[in-house]
Amino acid sequence: MASVTPWLPLSFITTASRLGCLRADKRDSMAPAEGHAARYADGDSSRFGCLSALNDRAKPMLITSFLGFSLTLTATAAPLRYAEDRAPSHLNPLFTTTMSEARINELVFEGLFTDDTELHAVPLLADTFRSSPDRKTFTVDLRRDVVWHDDVPLTAKDVVFSVDAYKNATTASSEAGRLAFIASAEATGEYQVVFHFVAPEWVPEDKLRFKILPAHRFDGNPAIARAHPFRNQPIGTGPWRVGEFLGDNSIRLEQFADYYQPSQLSEITMREVADKNYQAKLLLYESLETLVQVLPRDLAALQNDRKVDLYPYQTNSWWYLGFNEAQPRFRDPAVREALGGFLDVGRLLAPIGTGDLLTGPFVKSSPFYNHDVPARPFNPDASRARLTSAGYAFDGRQWTKDGVPLTVRLAAVENLETAQDVVLQIQAQLQSQGIAVQTEFLGNAEWKQRVWRDRDFDLILSQWTFDRNEDIFEQFHSGGSRNFVAFANPKVDALLVAAHSAQDPQQKKTLLRQVHAEIAADAPMVFLWTLDNYSAMSTRVQNVIVHPFYFFTWARGWQLAQ
Amino acid sequence: MNERDVKSLSLHWGVWLLGRAATVAAVLLGAVVLVLAMVHLAPGDALDAQGIPDSLRPVLAAEWHLDEPVWRRVILQTLDLIGGDLGTSAAVRPGSPVWEVISKPALRSAGWLGAAFALSLALGAGLAVLPARPRRFARAAMGSISLLPVFLLAHLAVHTLNEGAFTAIQAGWIARPAWFALPDQDSSLRTGLAVVLLATGSAAWIEVFGAAEHALTRARRSPWATAVRARGEPLAPHLRRHLALALTTQALHHAAFLMGGLVILEKVLLLHGAGFILWDAALLRDSPVVAAITLLAATALSLIRWGGDALRVLLDPRLRRER
Numbered sequence: 075m076a077s078v079t080p081w082l083p084l085s086f087i088t089t090a091s092r093l094g095c096l097r098a099d100k101r102d103s104m105a106p107a108e109g110h111a112a113r114y115a116d117g118d119s120s121r122f123g124c125l126s127a128l129n130d131r132a133k134p135m136l137i138t139s140f141l142g143f144s145l146t147l148t149a150t151a152a153p154l155r156y157a158e159d160r161a162p163s164h165l166n167p168l169f170t171t172t173m174s175e176a177r178i179n180e181l182v183f184e185g186l187f188t189d190d191t192e193l194h195a196v197p198l199l200a201d202t203f204r205s206s207p208d209r210k211t212f213t214v215d216l217r218r219d220v221v222w223h224d225d226v227p228l229t230a231k232d233v234v235f236s237v238d239a240y241k242n243a244t245t246a247s248s249e250a251g252r253l254a255f256i257a258s259a260e261a262t263g264e265y266q267v268v269f270h271f272v273a274p275e276w277v278p279e280d281k282l283r284f285k286i287l288p289a290h291r292f293d294g295n296p297a298i299a300r301a302h303p304f305r306n307q308p309i310g311t312g313p314w315r316v317g318e319f320l321g322d323n324s325i326r327l328e329q330f331a332d333y334y335q336p337s338q339l340s341e342i343t344m345r346e347v348a349d350k351n352y353q354a355k356l357l358l359y360e361s362l363e364t365l366v367q368v369l370p371r372d373l374a375a376l377q378n379d380r381k382v383d384l385y386p387y388q389t390n391s392w393w394y395l396g397f398n399e400a401q402p403r404f405r406d407p408a409v410r411e412a413l414g415g416f417l418d419v420g421r422l423l424a425p426i427g428t429g430d431l432l433t434g435p436f437v438k439s440s441p442f443y444n445h446d447v448p449a450r451p452f453n454p455d456a457s458r459a460r461l462t463s464a465g466y467a468f469d470g471r472q473w474t475k476d477g478v479p480l481t482v483r484l485a486a487v488e489n490l491e492t493a494q495d496v497v498l499q500i501q502a503q504l505q506s507q508g509i510a511v512q513t514e515f516l517g518n519a520e521w522k523q524r525v526w527r528d529r530d531f532d533l534i535l536s537q538w539t540f541d542r543n544e545d546i547f548e549q550f551h552s553g554g555s556r557n558f559v560a561f562a563n564p565k566v567d568a569l570l571v572a573a574h575s576a577q578d579p580q581q582k583k584t585l586l587r588q589v590h591a592e593i594a595a596d597a598p599m600v601f602l603w604t605l606d607n608y609s610a611m612s613t614r615v616q617n618v619i620v621h622p623f624y625f626f627t628w629a630r631g632w633q634l635a636q
Numbered sequence: 637m638n639e640r641d642v643k644s645l646s647l648h649w650g651v652w653l654l655g656r657a658a659t660v661a662a663v664l665l666g667a668v669v670l671v672l673a674m675v676h677l678a679p680g681d682a683l684d685a686q687g688i689p690d691s692l693r694p695v696l697a698a699e700w701h702l703d704e705p706v707w708r709r710v711i712l713q714t715l716d717l718i719g720g721d722l723g724t725s726a727a728v729r730p731g732s733p734v735w736e737v738i739s740k741p742a743l744r745s746a747g748w749l750g751a752a753f754a755l756s757l758a759l760g761a762g763l764a765v766l767p768a769r770p771r772r773f774a775r776a777a778m779g780s781i782s783l784l785p786v787f788l789l790a791h792l793a794v795h796t797l798n799e800g801a802f803t804a805i806q807a808g809w810i811a812r813p814a815w816f817a818l819p820d821q822d823s824s825l826r827t828g829l830a831v832v833l834l835a836t837g838s839a840a841w842i843e844v845f846g847a848a849e850h851a852l853t854r855a856r857r858s859p860w861a862t863a864v865r866a867r868g869e870p871l872a873p874h875l876r877r878h879l880a881l882a883l884t885t886q887a888l889h890h891a892a893f894l895m896g897g898l899v900i901l902e903k904v905l906l907l908h909g910a911g912f913i914l915w916d917a918a919l920l921r922d923s924p925v926v927a928a929i930t931l932l933a934a935t936a937l938s939l940i941r942w943g944g945d946a947l948r949v950l951l952d953p954r955l956r957r958e959r
Contacts, residue, residue: 164729171686243695248692250691251691300730301724305730305731306732321740321822323908347906352819355817359798360812362820517919518685519680519919519920522685523680524680526684526690555690
């Protein structure tokens, strides 16, 4: 049924955001024709959003757009269809392990707090909240107008139950680590919860994002098995509820009529399209409305289609080439630096897209990125000198030490898009300098065993993706569970521990910038780049702002024109 | 035939049936053990494939017996299967009973396979009985298509149909068809395409055609055909029997190839059958699902071979005499 949209405020805000972004676009290399595509501004204050970038010249346009959207956009019965490479195995937020699960959870479930478009924490299921003076207790009053998809009201018991379920050892939730800072939670009223923290928490709202579960669906028992029927009969408090699991692995979500705030899209369908190369085609054929991530090779085709809009977004992910320091030859920093110096990183990036070249373990827009660290230059002469100082000799064809040629095995995870192009480029660049490179592409399971557990590799090409906290402790502390490159530096260890326990954000920023400098000097890996990411949508989808990590956080404001 | 002969014949057939049953059981057991060993020996396991955090590994590995040595895991799972317990899925649909995960897709796959099987035989036989000139033309036209691998044929067909339809839609010549765009949209065209491609691709059709043509030519030129003609009797019933025999033999050879082709085709055309699940399960190291689908496929193949053998014995009096 067609009707004039009742959701003007969000239309206004998102229009404003896009216009602000349009202005920021001029810094970008994209052609003016793609001006609608948002490019998030750098810098701490407007790092992910561009609402604040709105200027006076944009305001008349804003008002026009505001009126235009209000009159032309309609809530329709047509579904918004988006593609995932692989359908979620289950829809229980306790056991989320893939981004496809995280994305659909964002539509069905809600947490106490969420992000606003500037990525600041704002209450969602919470109504009011306050910290105790010692910052170890946090009281949250819940909204009273929230009901679950089966119309049972949300109460404090659900929140306490959720905390217990996530932390329950028998449940073995993959998200348990996100609640490690909570010692306990108690319901002090029907709509009031008190959290007790392990240590003082200065901004607990930033961490209270975990999805709340309905206690009544589990009979209040927080020890939840993966096989619990909730996995495919989930109910949440979100704007959409699960309508149907279709035979082709698709999942149909329908608008939840009793949701406490208005939402526009009447139906959302998740389609499983295993062939990532084919997803862009389906968008062009208008068989999909949304493509979460565009492959660099599809950018040109989508950019030139007048029925598709591109939406750039910044993620906290960066690519690297890691050395296995468990191997004696890579313990020598001269060897690592020499190999890094043989690589022209700009040329490696060019074939796969655009992005920022990095000098350390943070993205350039991060507050922790140390801009004083100089970029490592492409300098084969210096690299040759370093290898010679490390005891290697060049015989005109290859580098050898004690008669043994310097050869490396380079592994990459096979589902890292476009990794193949980069691996082949690295192979070509190193081989032209006399270093033989054997390449291998590993599936997820093989990668986990060979690289993470057995540490059976010389060089790895991979990517780290972080949430808003950008916690690199596990990757670079000598005892970190994800430090499979065996990096060990006592100074970095001490700085990471200090940063971990720092309560003052400024102090944490200073410490992590030092970490950046120390790691860059030690060169445990060649830090490559953070890629410019794009999602693509049919022009029929409007008022779009995408969350850089969960994608659908602000989908409530999206509209689908007829 | 006296009573003694009847007893002897019954005993003979009883022994034969028992022997075949024992062979089938051994084949099924061997297939399951081999596949389970391959899944468990491949690097990584279901926990790795799902990206389960390392902190949870000890608990879940114990729960899913992943901390046991490979040989023990294989034996435990094989014994469960022998006892009729297919287990629960570890990664494809974590926690769901395997039977629930595979039953409907397996039925769908069986339908596609059966249709492709029938179409392949019908096409092969139908063209083999054509007169010489159109037969040569059909061989030339279809032969080159049939020699292409199934996955390549599928990609070509999807691309051609999509691009053609999209151009026509853009030009306003046609309304958007319900099947558009392949392979995303569930439609009878997609299913039909799968059946046709499976029946013709990877040399399936040309081999059936070749076998049927060869059988008919040999039968027509044989001395007994000359004798039949000389007696003025119709040749067709004899030729039909020879053709049926050749097609049965060919079908037995092709059953396994068609199953393999279907796995690829289901992946390319996004058909959610048992092959699609098998592919995912292998990547995700979901050994209970892999083992169950293997068991189903091996059982189906054994039954096809058994049925085919019985049919050949019925069709060929020489084989009956040998028995």
